[in-house]
Amino acid sequence: MSRTTPPRPLDVEALFPELAAHRGTTTRLHPRPGRPDATDSSVGGPLLWPADEAWPVCTEPHSHTRGSHTRGLRPADIHQRRQILASAWAREPNPGPTDEERRLLEQLGREHRLDAAAESGPLPLIGLAQLYRRDIPDLPAGPGDCDLLQVFWCPFDAHGPTGYSMLLDLRWRRSSEVADVMTAPPRPQVVGYEGYVPEPCVLHPEQVATYPFAGLLPEDLRARIDAWEEALEEVQEEALEERAGQSSDGGDATGVAYQYDLSIPPGWRVGGFASWHATDPHPMNCRACSAPMRLLLTVDSSEWDGGSGSWKPQEERDVPPFLAARPTEVTVGRSGELNVFACPEDPGHPHRWCVQ
Numbered sequence: 001m002s003r004t005t006p007p008r009p010l011d012v013e014a015l016f017p018e019l020a021a022h023r024g025t026t027t028r029l030h031p032r033p034g035r036p037d038a039t040d041s042s043v044g045g046p047l048l049w050p051a052d053e054a055w056p057v058c059t060e061p062h063s064h065t066r067g068s069h070t071r072g073l074r075p076a077d078i079h080q081r082r083q084i085l086a087s088a089w090a091r092e093p094n095p096g097p098t099d100e101e102r103r104l105l106e107q108l109g110r111e112h113r114l115d116a117a118a119e120s121g122p123l124p125l126i127g128l129a130q131l132y133r134r135d136i137p138d139l140p141a142g143p144g145d146c147d148l149l150q151v152f153w154c155p156f157d158a159h160g161p162t163g164y165s166m167l168l169d170l171r172w173r174r175s176s177e178v179a180d181v182m183t184a185p186p187r188p189q190v191v192g193y194e195g196y197v198p199e200p201c202v203l204h205p206e207q208v209a210t211y212p213f214a215g216l217l218p219e220d221l222r223a224r225i226d227a228w229e230e231a232l233e234e235v236q237e238e239a240l241e242e243r244a245g246q247s248s249d250g251g252d253a254t255g256v257a258y259q260y261d262l263s264i265p266p267g268w269r270v271g272g273f274a275s276w277h278a279t280d281p282h283p284m285n286c287r288a289c290s291a292p293m294r295l296l297l298t299v300d301s302s303e304w305d306g307g308s309g310s311w312k313p314q315e316e317r318d319v320p321p322f323l324a325a326r327p328t329e330v331t332v333g334r335s336g337e338l339n340v341f342a343c344p345e346d347p348g349h350p351h352r353w354c355v356q
Contacts, residue, residue, distance in 0.1 A: 003030035003204040003313040005265065009255075012211065012262040015228065018221050019211055026210040026272025027138040028265055029131075030303070030313065032327050034202035038181050041135040041205070043268065043328050044198030047127045047150055048173075051180040056169050057122035062158040069123050069156045070114050072190030077108040078197045082329055084108075114189050124186040125152035125169055126196055128299070128330075131270065132175065137207045138271025140296070142172030143348035151297070151340075155191035170340070170351050195301075195331025210272040211263040215281050225258050232256065260307045267303040267311070268328070271295060274339040278356040286343040286352075293341035293352060300337040302326050 005028065013020050029043070036045030049055065062069040084105060088097040097105060133139050133147040142149060154167035191197055214222055236255060256262065264275045274284075274295045284293045302325050304312050316324050332338045333355045343349035 001204070001315055003028070003032075003206055003315055005206060005208050005311060006314050009261055009310055012258070016221060016225065018218075022212050022217065024210050024212075024272050025138055025207050026265065027136050027270045028206045028208060029136070029268040029270065030204035030206060031201035031268055032204065032324075033199055036200060036202045041130060041132045041203045043129045043201040043203070043330070044127075045130070045200045045202075047130050047182075047185070048148060048175055048178050049127075049150070049182045049185060050178050051182045053182075055182070055185050056125040056152045056171070057186075058125060058154040058156075058167055059122075060154075060159050060167060062123070062156055069158070069188075069190070069192065070119050071111050072156070072192045073109070073194055074112055074190055075187060075197050078191070078194045079199070081105055081108040082199065112190055118189050123154065123156070124188050125167075126155050126188065126191075126198070127151075127185065128153050128198055131203075131297075135203065136205050136270050140271075140342065140344075140347060143346070144172075144174070146172035146174050146347075148173050148175040149297075151299075153196060155188050155193065155196040157192060166338075166355075168338075168340070168351070168353055172347070193331075195329075197329070199327065199329045201328050205270075208265060210265065211258075212273045213264065213276050213281060214258055215276060216273075229257055256310075257307075261310045265311045266305065266308040267298075267300050269298045269300075272298075274298070274341075274354075275337070275356055278336060279354075284341045284352050284354070286345065286349050288349040289343065289345055291343055291345045294344050295339060296342040296351065297340040298337055299330060299332055299340070301331045301333075301335040 013023070029041075031043040034042075036042035038046045038048045058069075084097065084101055088101055089095045128151045130148060130150045131139055133141065139149065141147070150171045150173065152169040152171070157166060159165045159167045214225055217225070259275075259277070264273055272295055276282075285291065286293050304321075304325055312324075337356050338353055339356060340351055340353045342351055
């Protein structure tokens, strides 16, 4: 089933014609649980990885207590725990886990220690996603005109100078050159954080219009947008009693905000503009050539939330949030989003990323 973004509550270019010059596109990936194979674009699915090529591993030490990779949760237990919880809360007429399920959930939530061989061996990265250019309108060509982007990350937070940063590894390849596919890639025995373990999802790509984060717009335009939003808030406060009991998902003019309803959609997406809602915007320049980098991919913890409900696909308007808002089960930081940037001058230059 395709996923369709509802029309925006307002025509933002009619209100602010200058925004037309800043308009871009982004491809909402709309990951949903499924059974992808190696020839599909997916999140958490099998990757088109050559059988004769070494699987990516983490090469950094994990000496920090919180990030030590010798103890953690087993991926199979994480998947089983999610299945139990999903079934329990969807159960009618008495939702929620039974006593027997609670005991099993407690067992599945226990940490385990690696065996001796795994402790001294390399730590396999988790295959997070793969994206084919044929499926994703806003995915640029990779180095050497590669058509397939594969994304990996380490299942532990113990990298960089702080000892808490994530490790991301992006690989480009030409899919036509892969003959024999690795059918049983190595997996980490344990992970430090269940949010690093994705559920297999198929994608339903949809290209939509998007506009820059307000803080990066010209100052005079940003000031006019701020004044417009303040006026709407005053109207909303005056009509609060009249609107009691009505939906507050951004479906009418008084509840609209540029940031949440008119500019950058939530959820996994390729291309477009990054949101800087957690920190002030800061330059993301290529460390190889100093060129301003462009947003390549956003990995989001949810498809929508209370402030961005107007982006909920039309096909899922009546679906309870717990069944659709977090299909991948991936959690970035404290339920944030990971923005990955690429160099527009040379796609072979190292990527950069930040968490918002």
